[in-house]
Amino acid sequence: MASAERTQEILKGLREAVVAYDEEAAARLSKAALAEGVSAYDAVRQGLAAGMEKVGEMFAKHEYFVPEVLLCSDALYAGLDILRPHIRAGDASEVRKQIVLGTVEGDVHDIGKNLVKIMFEAAGWLVHDLGTDVKLEKFAEEQARTNADIVGLSALMTSTMLAMPRVIQMIKARSPGAAVMVGGAPLSPEIARQYGADGYARNAGEAVREAVNMLSRLGTKG
Amino acid sequence: MARQDRMTSPERMADLLGGRPIDRVPLFLFAKGFSAVNVGYPVASVVNDPEKSFRAQVWTQEMYGHDEEPRLSYAIYGGWEFGGEVKFPTGEFAQAPSISRYPVQSEADVEKLKLPDVKTAGILPLMMEFCRLQEKAGRPIVPSFESPFTTAGNICGVSTLCRWMLKRPELVHRLLRLATDHVLEMMRYWVETFGAERLRPNEGAPTESNNMISAKHFAEFAFPYVKELHGKLLAMGVKHIASHICGEQNANLPYWAQVPMGDPGIVSFGHEVDLATAVKYFGDTCVIAGNIQPAVIQTGTPEQVYQLCGQALAKAKYAPRGFILMPGCELSPLTPPHNVYMMKKAVTDFGWYEAVPSDV
The missing domain is CATH 3.40.50.280 (Cobalamin-binding domain)
Known part of the structure; x- marks a missing residue:
């Protein structure tokens, strides 16, 4: 089980990997999250998805354009492919829209x-x-x-x-x-x-x- | 009583491009599919049937009294010419052809890609047939293509092009090289066939939009090739290049302003580029054209269209090299005719130049 500090480090790394469109880092950190006992749901929501939210804001502000967003999404999905199978029913507190x-x-x-x-x-x-x-x-x-x-x-x-x-x-x-x-x-x-x-x-x-x-x-x- | 034109369309355009006074602001309708539907033909015929395309555009020009030369063109240029497949528009809402299979599907395909035969590839035989009709009618001849960057996107797909710009820029440069060389070959063929003097090449550049790419990427990928292309076209003897700088391209304008367009060129803009900005960047070298929002021409009231046209004329009528009132992009085939008429009415009401001696 990762320490709170290590968990935050992984989540931050996932966010940054998506924003930096670093597919390899997103996959590596997603595997690390699973190996070290970080909740897959948290890794997706507070890591990858939070990174993509930041990308969306950058796109809306014309700091990122379509090429950057597409590569960010590649990093997002590289992580999601690893983490999604490990999300348990009931992890999410709300009904999925x-x-x-x-x-x-x-x-x-x-x-x-x-x-x-x-x-x-x-x-x-x-x-x-x-x-x-x-x-x-x-x-x-x-x-x-x-x-x-x-x-x-x-x-x-x-x-x-x-x-x-x-x-x-x-x-x-x-x-x-x-x-x-x-x-x-x-x-x-x-x-x-x-x-x-x-x-x-x-x-x-x-x-x-x-x-x-x-x-x-x-x-x-x- | 409305004032009457003192010049025919060919006279007006020849004098505009020759730097001589003209009677009124010319009107372009950018109406390809609209022209086909206007005369009862299928939308697709404006691209895949040269005779119908020419007839539809000439009749529509006569009906609306506009000044734009007909052309056989499409925004997906390169997709078919380099070996892919296209689908012509069918159905109630379709406006333009689309690419159903891209010539380049993988990185390996880029290396294998060859320059197409300009006499047989894609739309070119149809365009040549169309241009021969223009020649026969004694009109200017309008070969059409897309900018190298837009053509490259049509060869491999825009999403792929975007990814390669960051991950495999050398592949993008190879596609841009091929796209540039292809248009140069195509234009050499047209010059050999018709002579450079009669050609008024027309280019579209939609994929360069800053809704797609940054100005930094425009400078790195699009700009050097379009600059080279235009320089070489002018060196072939072409006098005027018409370039449609489509959509939101404000951040690209400092680069576009360095692209040679001819003396003068014609640069047209969407509503996203303010006409005063266009005049600032291009007014001394180019005729400015634009920029009435097609969505307003389609969905707005006649009064809205008339008002927008009046505002555009007030802003750009006295651009140093001239102004052409035009939609900001291609008219939808389903545009209400009364709104198209409002463009003509605005030119008739507000477009006169007082300096023409025969007009007093």
Whole structure:
């Protein structure tokens, strides 16, 4: 069993490994955490995920860009692959939140959607990633199947964002309590409101915070 | 009563590029898929059917009285040309072709990658057929490509390109070398076919956006190759390069300003770049074009579009080398026609230059 001091050293090392996009260090420290009896859940939440949260903030402040964030996520997943199998049911005190994510029909752009996925996974959410060019009805179907808290819709093109109001209507018709947030280059808070979305995230770095605020605002879940 | 144009589009553009007075601010619509839908053709035809593409763009130009030469182009340039596969747009919301298989899937593929045959690769035979229609019609000829950095991303996928920039920069430099050399070969073929004088090459540069990469990475990877490419195109005898500096690129502008564009070049911007900033960096050497937000043209009211255009004209109409009113990026095929008309109306109401003698 690691001492409190050693535990803090490992957790700090995991955070720093993610921020420094050091995949090797993230894997090595994750193994060390397991070998020395640090809780896998703590290593994920207070180590890797905390590091990725910092990365999200740096991305939102234009200190990091897509290349850096992608490599940070590689370090994150290098650690998660080792630690996740050792997390026990009941380690988490809260029910895990869920999001259905996808890029809407007609649009194959996936970088923004994937960055959002990374941020939600790092924050402990269960992500149901539908991929790109997702048929409109699929979002409502997946939300109903999973009872996800949120559906996140992405579009990079001005034409494909036009699919969003129709998707939102389908989701609300099937599950009135489900929240929908939208994002992507052509979107704005005004267009999001016009389309009937409950939330809008300007970038991946702000997406999780906006999701939590949105659920709190709506008072439905979370 | 609205004032009438005193010049035809070809006269207006020739005089603008020749540094002579013109009657009014030219209008570009950046309307490719929109043009196809406008005349009842499938969106894909603007890319994969040269005759329909040319006809649709010419008719749309005539309908809206805009001044942009037609072109057959796409933002995924390089993906098909270097051996990958593309999917043409189908379906209600699709706007543009996409890459369904990248030519480079692994690090080993980069070493094996060869320069494509510019007479047969990807879209180039279609583009050549399209340019022959422009030649036959006595119009300027517009070969189109993407910047070396955007082309490199289209060869291996942007996520892979981003990872390699930090982990395997030598692979990125090899892709950029190939992309640059390929466009130079392609343009040599066009110069041999049509002569340099008639060419008005058009380039897009979306992947350089600072939503993707930092200015530091722009300087390291994108800048040297685009600078080299433009320098060599101008040395071939090309007079004017039109470059669409797409999206949020404010931090890259000090570098872009060092890229030769011709005398003058045409640089166009999205709404993310303020026109006053564009004039500051490029006004002395280039015609400035932009920057009406396509999402507003699509979802806004006619009054909003008209107001945005009026503000843009007030800001940039007297740019030293001229100004072109234009959407900040390609119009969606589903843009309401009345909002497109608002761009024309704004030019007609606020775009006149008082100095043209025949206009008094």
